Amino acid sequence: MKLAQTVTVKAPRDKVWGIVLDVPAAARCVPGVASVRPAGSDRYQGTLAVQIGPVRLVLDGDIAITARDEKAGTASFRADAKDSRVGGAIKATVDLALADRSGATDIKIATDLQVLGRLGEFGQPVIKRKADQMMGDFAECLARAVAGR
């Protein structure tokens, strides 16, 4: 499923670039992220806890920066995570595009999310809404984090 968000941050593009490429810092803006630690060049490991009604997921996995072009203001990430208790996994690719807007920066976040295994039992529409909510919270938090730097 594809998710799209745009958020405007009141900070110059280079400053925003600095935080979105700082994966552990940016990950703190994802609701439910417990820890993110480096695991090699441009790779990180982390844990994400998500609750949908009575179902609690603990997704363990890694994030990799797969492409970056500071001049163009674009970067791509890949995330793979699985919940071994419930038996399901997610795979996501996230493309970011930063654009100047008279002193502020627009961040476009395009996510392609696959939900595999038992997690899929929930129904894709409910998962999409949850993922949309999370990406929305992430974008807002990122805006605050950049403003606070």
Add this chain to the structure above:
Amino acid sequence: MTYDYHEPREVAEALHLLVKHGEDAHLIAGGTATVLLLRQGLIRPGHVISLRAIGALSGIGRAPDGGLRIGATATHRQAERSADVRALSPALTNAFASVATVRIRNQATVGGSLAHADPAQDPPPMLAALGAAVTIVSPRGARSIAVEDLAVDHFTTTLAGDEIITEVIVPPLAPGTRATYVKFLPRTADDYATVSVAAAMRLADGAVADARIVLGAVGPTPIRARAAEAALAGAKPSRERLAQAAALVRDEVDPLDDLRGSAEYKREMARVWTERALLALVEA
């Protein structure tokens, strides 16, 4: 899938178990939702606490004020067949009778379905339209919350981990109140609604004195159509006026695209079925 199964006989004992086992505990009443979650492996509690043997949670009866008390573990079938429910509101009987199949209704409980908070269920919109409230107990005491405020998201309520729904209270209806429940089922008779509409209306001197409209299956929770209600307040319920009010629900609902139709299609069906429900109330 292994867990300890507990069958307390008193509410206090159930609360004690719930506190003792914390997040490792899961309540079960009829089990129609919980057993599926267990079998799919989506929940893995170490302790399952059944509410079925607690006599105080069962039964359906009239309250002294003329309203209705439905015990949390009363089944949908019991509610559907209850003379007390029908005497208060045949529309409420119809909402219970609209749930899935007899086999499910024989098993699923009224309190359990409210706690599960699937937004496509039938009784919650009708209970909300009739102004019903649930009583909830915890080690901190009892509280009451309106059915319309209980669910906050898909499968998510304001219930804390140590709280148990004990009963549903439906207040007496003001004389002259009419109510209806309609459910759009384009696929099969036992399906979840594509859109459902519960409405209650009271007319006085030919004008709408009170109207409550609650839609099911078109948002993360049952949705109260407040703009449509406001458009009816004090108005003469002409066909045109009802149609105008019903058109407002398009912007009040928040449906998802799924196999029952696109979000846009469901918005339009919400309008159509709201108009039909309102017409039925006026022309009854």
